[in-house]
Amino acid sequence: MNLPFLLRRAFAVTPSTLAALLLAACAFAVPTEPARFAPLAAGALAPSIFLAQDAELRLSTGYSRTLPANSRWRAVGTLPQGTVYQRVDGVFSIEGRHVHEAYLVVKESALRGFYLPGEAAFTPLSPSVSLPLGAP
Template structure:
């Protein structure tokens, strides 16, 4: 009787494991281009929650500083200063912000030379004088 239930339990366990797998981070190839002019650092005056297309969320920490390091078609690319920022899907990816105006468009993934878009741009509450 117990043996008859084992295959069903195995199928159920496998189904649960597959359902628990994280979604991959959506990406497209991107080439980081040089900036045509200097851009001021961005400073987060408050913690900013970013909902990722994978269903997970990340926070841009209060007081974090981001330095312009290049450009992709979607905006200016900002690398965090003195820290590493990551986004998570099926894998963990180092990520830089991609900002157009004062809106976060997505992330540049430097280890893969990919761009990962947000579902919708997110307005950033940037510190005074820290506009891209």
């Protein structure tokens, strides 16, 4: 075999590879702003919330997420935007160009956005979503 043929074959891009590259290039980054997170005081009673039914979310990145029914969330701190809740019975993440672990930021039973602990940042949810809170 000749060298030009080998080079063309080595750098050949299949349609499925090209589609995957284009989709990845189109993903939007999760918009963030610095967060002034204040953890709950050591030994403080951590309130929790329980979702009575699924809550569907559409993120500004174009991705969707579902907060599952019967999931439990424990308060871990506060932000100026609301109380920060971490999922107790699993891990919740949001996605844009990257995947980020996310905690809920809730004020007056409405999801206002997410606290991203790995980035120490807040990302707003617009519009906010009323959460179907219930008793376990």
